[in-house]
Amino acid sequence: xxxxxxxxxxxxxxxxxxxxxxxxxxxxxxxxxxxxxxxxxxxxxxxxxxxxxxxxxxxxxxxxxxxxxxxxxxxxxxxxxxxxxxxxxxxxxxxxxxxxxxxxxxxxxxxxxxxxxxxxxxxxxxxxxxxxxxxxxxxxxxxxxxxxxxxxxxxxxxxxxxxxxxxxxxxxxxxxxxxxxxxxxxxxxxxxxxxxxxxxxxxxxxxxxxxxxxxxxxxxxxxxxxxxxxxxxxxxxxxxxxxxxxxxxxxxxxxxxxxxxxxxxxxxxxxxxxxxxxxxxxxxxxxxxxxxxxxxxxxxxxxxxxxxxxxxxxxxxxxxxxxxxxxxxxxxxxxxxxxxxxxxxxxxxxxxxxxxxxxxxxxxxxxxxxxxxxxxxxxxxxxxxxxxxxxxxxxxxxxxxxxxxxxxxxxxxxxxxxxxxxxxxxxxxxxxxxxxxxxxxxxxxxxxxxxxxxxxxxxxxxxxxxxxxxxxxxxxxxxxxxxxxxxxxxxxxxxxxxxxxxxxxxxxxxxxxxxxxxxxxxxxxxxxxxxxxxxxxxxxxxxxxxxxxxxxxxxxxxxxxxxxxxxxxxxxxxxxxxxxxxxxxxxxxxxxxxxxxxxxxxxxxxxxxxxxxxxxxxxxxxxxxxxxxxxxxxxxxxxxxxxxxxxxxxxxxxxxxxxxxxxxxxxxxxxxxxxxxxxxxxxxxxxxxxxxxxxxxxxxxxxxxxxxxxxxxx
Amino acid sequence: xxxxxxxxxxxxxxxxxxxxxxxxxxxxxxxxxxxxxxxxxxxxxxxxxxxxxxxxxxxxxxxxxxxxxxxxxxxxxxxxxxxxxxxxxxxxxxxxxxxxxxxxxxxxxxxxxxxxxxxxxxxxxxxxxxxxxxxxxxxxxxxxxxxxxxxxxxxxxxxxxxxxxxxxxxxxxxxxxxxxxxxxxxxxxxxxxxxxxxxxxxxxxxxxxxxxxxxxxxxxxxxxxxxxxxxxxxxxxxxxxxxxxxxxxxxxxxx
Numbered sequence: 001x002x003x004x005x006x007x008x009x010x011x012x013x014x015x016x017x018x019x020x021x022x023x024x025x026x027x028x029x030x031x032x033x034x035x036x037x038x039x040x041x042x043x044x045x046x047x048x049x050x051x052x053x054x055x056x057x058x059x060x061x062x063x064x065x066x067x068x069x070x071x072x073x074x075x076x077x078x079x080x081x082x083x084x085x086x087x088x089x090x091x092x093x094x095x096x097x098x099x100x101x102x103x104x105x106x107x108x109x110x111x112x113x114x115x116x117x118x119x120x121x122x123x124x125x126x127x128x129x130x131x132x133x134x135x136x137x138x139x140x141x142x143x144x145x146x147x148x149x150x151x152x153x154x155x156x157x158x159x160x161x162x163x164x165x166x167x168x169x170x171x172x173x174x175x176x177x178x179x180x181x182x183x184x185x186x187x188x189x190x191x192x193x194x195x196x197x198x199x200x201x202x203x204x205x206x207x208x209x210x211x212x213x214x215x216x217x218x219x220x221x222x223x224x225x226x227x228x229x230x231x232x233x234x235x236x237x238x239x240x241x242x243x244x245x246x247x248x249x250x251x252x253x254x255x256x257x258x259x260x261x262x263x264x265x266x267x268x269x270x271x272x273x274x275x276x277x278x279x280x281x282x283x284x285x286x287x288x289x290x291x292x293x294x295x296x297x298x299x300x301x302x303x304x305x306x307x308x309x310x311x312x313x314x315x316x317x318x319x320x321x322x323x324x325x326x327x328x329x330x331x332x333x334x335x336x337x338x339x340x341x342x343x344x345x346x347x348x349x350x351x352x353x354x355x356x357x358x359x360x361x362x363x364x365x366x367x368x369x370x371x372x373x374x375x376x377x378x379x380x381x382x383x384x385x386x387x388x389x390x391x392x393x394x395x396x397x398x399x400x401x402x403x404x405x406x407x408x409x410x411x412x413x414x415x416x417x418x419x420x421x422x423x424x425x426x427x428x429x430x431x432x433x434x435x436x437x438x439x440x441x442x443x444x445x446x447x448x449x450x451x452x453x454x455x456x457x458x459x460x461x462x463x464x465x466x467x468x469x470x471x472x473x474x475x476x477x478x479x480x481x482x483x484x485x486x487x488x489x490x491x492x493x494x495x496x497x498x499x500x501x502x503x504x505x506x507x508x509x510x511x512x513x514x515x516x517x518x519x520x521x522x523x524x525x526x527x528x529x530x531x532x533x534x535x536x537x538x539x540x541x542x543x544x545x546x547x548x549x550x551x552x553x554x555x556x557x558x559x560x561x562x563x564x565x566x567x568x569x570x571x572x573x574x575x576x577x578x579x580x581x582x583x584x585x586x587x588x589x590x591x592x593x594x595x596x597x598x599x600x601x602x603x604x605x606x607x608x609x610x611x612x613x614x615x616x617x618x619x620x621x622x623x624x625x626x627x628x629x630x631x632x633x634x635x636x637x638x639x640x641x642x643x644x645x646x647x648x649x650x651x652x653x654x655x656x657x658x659x660x661x662x663x664x665x666x667x668x669x670x671x672x673x674x675x676x677x678x679x680x681x682x683x684x685x686x687x688x689x690x691x692x693x694x695x696x697x698x699x700x701x702x703x704x705x706x707x708x709x710x711x712x713x714x
Numbered sequence: 715x716x717x718x719x720x721x722x723x724x725x726x727x728x729x730x731x732x733x734x735x736x737x738x739x740x741x742x743x744x745x746x747x748x749x750x751x752x753x754x755x756x757x758x759x760x761x762x763x764x765x766x767x768x769x770x771x772x773x774x775x776x777x778x779x780x781x782x783x784x785x786x787x788x789x790x791x792x793x794x795x796x797x798x799x800x801x802x803x804x805x806x807x808x809x810x811x812x813x814x815x816x817x818x819x820x821x822x823x824x825x826x827x828x829x830x831x832x833x834x835x836x837x838x839x840x841x842x843x844x845x846x847x848x849x850x851x852x853x854x855x856x857x858x859x860x861x862x863x864x865x866x867x868x869x870x871x872x873x874x875x876x877x878x879x880x881x882x883x884x885x886x887x888x889x890x891x892x893x894x895x896x897x898x899x900x901x902x903x904x905x906x907x908x909x910x911x912x913x914x915x916x917x918x919x920x921x922x923x924x925x926x927x928x929x930x931x932x933x934x935x936x937x938x939x940x941x942x943x944x945x946x947x948x949x950x951x952x953x954x955x956x957x958x959x960x961x962x963x964x965x966x967x968x969x
Contacts, residue, residue, distance in 0.1 A: 197739075
């Protein structure tokens, strides 16, 4: 039909396909001046969709395909000229006749085009501002109870409309749209908006992976049914179909039945790059219980409590003293089966270590609001802002620092120096049957307080000791994770897989497995004897900045720069929980010793507490004013310590934070949370260093708190 | 390092001011002062690279001047080269799905340090010792050994006259090298070897097979001793060539 033909000719002319245009025009017997029709879309590559039904669109499409075929033959693969009509053309049929719908997607590169072809529809660019402000007006005039929920729409709509304008190359309209409305957005989106303001051309969009992911993944909004009905009615009765299109394409509205949420509740949960979490994302069963400790004979001391042969694991807490008579032979329903994932067997040295652990546990200080831990601070001097990672062994005997000059330095915290094992010739001379063979294998000549390990070619961003203190892991900006032996102080393996900086790594609490997360937005699970990862946890939209194992080694928590925390199942790599609510990249994670709760800290200075079983936020601890880089629960889970860039260590009452949780059906079903404003009550103490940001926290086996940081002179 | 002090408008060149403004617009408020220099350096280098590439493309297309398409093409080519970005999300999800399907491998019990196969580890020795035989003349100064009495056929090199023990761990190859000497009369002294594997060059248990002594070097000068760990005994050949008969790695005796 005529209009389609005119549009096609227009397109051909603009693409400089003169020959094809001539052919077509001759066929259609049209004159040149018909083409100057002002009714056509103002964009250069607009194909005017038929005003009527699908049939027109189909013929237009067929025509265009024929022309395209001719064009490609004629041009022979001009990089930018392959055009095809998008499937969205059929949807245009819904557009009222007066509007210009549909657009032609110019496919540049196959992978990017799949993503960018999400923008296959566009309205008249000059009207975008009008659409947005009319929606704004509507929302502002709606009832109070609905307004908070509907206001969630502003941000994703703003971003998507802006990106559509940019993608379709309406630079000036995009700019004025941005100027007018970016101030209305919530304050916690300001960082994103700043990045967005730098994307002014279509080419900019191609390079930015995070933005591309944002566009393909649907932004999730949780709205109550009443508010949703209101919105739908409004959008469909007015001719604002552009907004409705965007809502359908790019937003996922998770509807729940119940009371609309208040602004406060919403503010607590939003902030991530992809909105909130869908309800079914947090529905999978998670085995958050702890694994049973194996039976073994404990050498009897004079303490009778240790006479137990088996340590039963009561469900809630893990106090070593209460190895009560009810040796719970029953499997804890929340604990994973012992052989769910293969774990290394317990060696003799591990058993000895456990015995030591239990003995220390007996002498452990019970902490509480009346009995706060003493804090011992290890300050790294002369690090020149190069200290990037710290770890301390479980028995607090060694401390390792990863530095920006790519060295890894290990210190001995106890008076016992670090020794390496003797050379092979010397080892053949010692008496292998003697009792102190473990001492004899050490070479006294190499004893020193400090060992420096060279090998990385970039700043070391994460370090982790193995539980048996034989190995040390370090991950660096050079994309590798290195395994060092702490008996020879040499590098054993370099695990290559991330080709981009690796931000964090950690050994599993049972050894053998370790996890690493980096700039390529995935976390990987490795085993020390496999040179390739065993599991890849993909799903985050931005870098994975923090990775931690659950105490039962069956789950891994990852915090990311997209402001979400995800919990992954080691067995099959599935994401079982998504926690949103932080307003900045997450830099610290800590599981409670009983495995039920997770504490997370981010650049927004808040510590959020999550119930893993129910998948809900159960607490918010406000107080820090800068990024929280260290979080640790005390050995029995009574106190949560947090260390931050604001040079303070704060202690919070964990027992009180987790008691009396309202986790009734309503909360779980709707995800409504009611966070008490009790940060002040929970804060037990604030301890300031002079000017040393706190990078690491560690509770010794006797509940003494060790902290580490590098002195910075400013 | 101090936080950045904004360069006073009088002293900073315009480019530096523009860069400082860009940093401020992108929300970066604290940075070391040299960051501006680095950013300017990068910007200059990047732009000149792109423009040079664009000039090449434009001349290749026989155009009279560089236009936007050339620049666009130059940017595209350079981006793929210098700035790689992480793989796209669907690709990651795909490989993750593949990787996560295989069950976790069972752990073999009691297998010592659990490390990948040796080729993937960094535990192999990263050096190899060269044989000295072909370089006897040229490397006369390489090994310096105080006097060795020539007549002491059965003298073990462990006598103190031989010098300082080495402290290295030496790996010994089992091939034999034909002792080659160059000038004058030579003595070949054969000392029965011990079969013990030499793992470390301790001063007490050397295995010396052939001792080649170049009499012209005897005295206050240098004596070359090569030791091979072989079971058979070699006789010195009268070859005058410098050609190496075998590629072998001889170890140095503790000297």
